[in-house]
Amino acid sequence: MDLDAYVLERAGEWDRMEELARRRRLTAGEADELVILYQRATTHLSVIRSRLPDPVVIADLSRQLMAGRAAITRGRRFDWRTVGHFLTDGFPLALYEARRWWISLALLLLALTTALILYIADDPAIAELFLSQSQIDRLVASDFVGYYSEYQAQNFAAQVWTNNALLTAQCIAAGVLIVPVVYLLGSNMFNVGLTGGVMVDAGAGSTFLSYLAPHGLLELTCVFIGAGVGLRIGWAWIAPGPFRTRRQALASRARTGMVVAVGLVPTLLVAGLLEAYVTPAPVPTAVKIAVGATVWLLFLAYALIQGRAAHTRRTLDSTYDLPTA
Known part of the structure; x- marks a missing residue:
């Protein structure tokens, strides 16, 4: 040659x-x-x-x-169109597909927490099993309200954002084991119930709600979503469904979990900003709750309405991709 x-x-x-x-x-x-x-x-x-x-x-x-x-x-370069697709399709679609899990979980936990608040308020001796009388007095007199203005707003927002993001990530990551998610949710909701019960018993129930609602609507929803998606991942290997192995089902749910985890990061940032700037703001309680409720309703509309539209688009695309006879 x-x-x-x-x-x-x-x-x-x-x-x-x-x-x-x-x-x-x-x-x-x-x-x-x-x-x-x-x-x-x-x-x-x-x-x-x-x-x-x-x-x-x-x-x-x-x-x-x-x-x-x-x-x-080589890896794909950053493209704003990818970000736009994630916001209009990827994230809301993942929220919508897991809606039965996190909505059911939210309703169940809110009912249990409300029952716990009323139970502790009806029998103050229960709170004394976990808190001393001096701790209860400080909580009612200053600690609960002072918590939201103890640090500078920007530092407090960052701290709240980090803590909530960590909790949500733990729920998603530990979902495959199921039990850790139940423990994380149980311990956090018990703390809310204990605090609420003490405040209601002291006649400060309105204060408890006025300081919890502005940010809590969005914040707790994010936690419920993380926990619901985590439990959905765990259920995938228990009941993978027809035509899929446990490995395939687990991988599919885990990918959805990663999408939700990424999408909840900026959502929890918004919740942290509400908690740092709106909750302690010197404005009428109705205004603070209205702001928090508006943001929360917008997020629910995004998750359910935009998510349903993304689901419809994906279904249509899959139909058009089917081979013809």
């Missing part, structure tokens, strides 16, 4: 491959061309190595192949 003739005949393809590899953006046709040229070049390199192993030619072609491979396998 004449090496010079072989290289001369194919050098144009190698140069074209290198040219495509250097471009920042490729059309679909150019991307397909790059893959084909890369596959052909690897064959050419194999032929040269086996028949006429010229080190210069091998080194040069290897360099071009490395460039081609890097272009084919």
Whole structure:
């Protein structure tokens, strides 16, 4: 085999491959061309190595192949369209598909927490099993209200955001084991019930609600979503459903969990800002609750209405993709 003739005949393809590899953006046709040229070049390199192993030619072609491979396998660059698709389809769709889990969980836990508040308020001796009388007095007199203005607003918002994001992430990540989610939810809702029971017993129930509602509507919803999605992941390997293995079901639910985890990060930031700036604000209670309720209702509309629209679009796309007979 004449090496010079072989290289001369194919050098144009190698140069074209290198040219495509250097471009920042490729059309679909150019991307397909790059893959084909890369596959052909690897064959050419194999032929040269086996028949006429010229080190210069091998080194040069290897360099071009490395460039081609890097272009084919490189990660996707940041694209605002990806962010837009996540906000309009990915995140709301994940919330909508898991809606039965987190809505049911929210209703159950709110009912249990309300019952606990009334139970403790009706029998103050129960609170004394967990708090001393001095702690109860401080909680009612100053600690509960003072908690929301103890630190500078921006620092408090960051602290609340971090704590809530960690709790939600733990619920999602531990969902596969189920029991840790139940423990995390139980301990947090018990604390809310204990505090609420003490405040109601002291005649400060309106204060408790006025300081909890502005941020709590959105904040607790996010926690319920994280827990519901986590339990949904755990249920996937218990009951994977027809036509899927447990591994496939678990992987699918886990991917949805990651989408929800990412989407809840900015949502919990909004809840943290409400808690730091709106809850302790020196404005009428009705105004604070109205602000928190408005943000909460907008989020629910986003999760259920926008999520349903995203679900419909995906269903239609899947229908159009079906092969025709």
